[in-house]
Amino acid sequence: MSWHATALTLFPEMFPGTLGHSLAGRALREGLWRLDTLQIRDFATDRHRSVDDTPCGGGAGMVMRPDVVDAACAAALAEGPARPLIYLTPRGRLLDQALVRELAAGPGLVLVCGRYEGLDQRVIEARGLREVSVGDFVLSGGEPAALVLLDACVRLLQGVMGGAESATEESFAEAAAPLLEYPHYTRPVEWQGRRVPEVLLSGHHAAVARWRREQAEAATRERRPDLWARRGGPHGRLVETQD
Ligand code: ADE
Numbered sequence: 708m709s710w711h712a713t714a715l716t717l718f719p720e721m722f723p724g725t726l727g728h729s730l731a732g733r734a735l736r737e738g739l740w741r742l743d744t745l746q747i748r749d750f751a752t753d754r755h756r757s758v759d760d761t762p763c764g765g766g767a768g769m770v771m772r773p774d775v776v777d778a779a780c781a782a783a784l785a786e787g788p789a790r791p792l793i794y795l796t797p798r799g800r801l802l803d804q805a806l807v808r809e810l811a812a813g814p815g816l817v818l819v820c821g822r823y824e825g826l827d828q829r830v831i832e833a834r835g836l837r838e839v840s841v842g843d844f845v846l847s848g849g850e851p852a853a854l855v856l857l858d859a860c861v862r863l864l865q866g867v868m869g870g871a872e873s874a875t876e877e878s879f880a881e882a883a884a885p886l887l888e889y890p891h892y893t894r895p896v897e898w899q900g901r902r903v904p905e906v907l908l909s910g911h912h913a914a915v916a917r918w919r920r921e922q923a924e925a926a927t928r929e930r931r932p933d934l935w936a937r938r939g940g941p942h943g944r945l946v947e948t949q950d
Contacts, residue, residue, distance in 0.1 A: 799838030
């Protein structure tokens with residue numbers, strides 16, 4: 708049984724989207740993972756096939772009905788072994804590589820993509836939906852967020868990336884507080900008056916490794932002081948964090 712994702716959405720035509728191309732697309736065609744969509748509207752029960760209604764208490768926008776979303780979840784779960792249910796929402800816990808690793812290691816995912824103002828809270832609680840955000844910004848719907856989450860998981864599946872990536876699998880410590888990547892260069896050695904740093908042309912592997920490490924540390928310190936603080940300083944001595 709390959710890793711199995713089911714997206715519950717009002718816009719199934721948005722899938723596989725970017726995941727139909729490049730490495731994820733090839734892996735999908737080769738059966739290394741499987742992607743289904745369920746049209747949430749197919750689970751509406753009234754004449755108008757309505758999936759949403761006005762918010763109780765008033766206010767702007769529409770809220771997705773709990774009964775309709777619940778029926779769609781039930782249909783997705785009826786297929787195969789139990790999979791975690793993820794609801795993509797800016798209210799969720801921020802996606803990071805630790806969560807990606809955890810989800811990629813499981814049997815797959817059921818992804819609930821909301822539109823409008825979001826889901827009725829009761830179906831989130833009743834189904835135990837795990838709420839996940841892809842960043843502190845608001846998208847027009849959960850579909851692009853679901854594609855981001857799937858992309859991050861699929862590239863970790865056995866056989867998707869080939870050997871190249873597995874070699875760079877980080878230690879536990881690196882995973883808890885990763886460094887940003889060092890900058891990359893290729894030929895030509897000189898372009899528009901800018902030269903590739905000499906050390907990268909030296910053939911001196913230890914010096915290259917040292918330079919890359921320094922560059923990664925400098926970038927992390929300057930751009931992501933939050934990550935840098937979690938490392939507890941330049942020697943990567945990790946500090947315990949509360950989050
Ligand atoms: N839906 C809308 N915005 C989102 C976000 N930032 N993350 C996940 N799902 C979303």
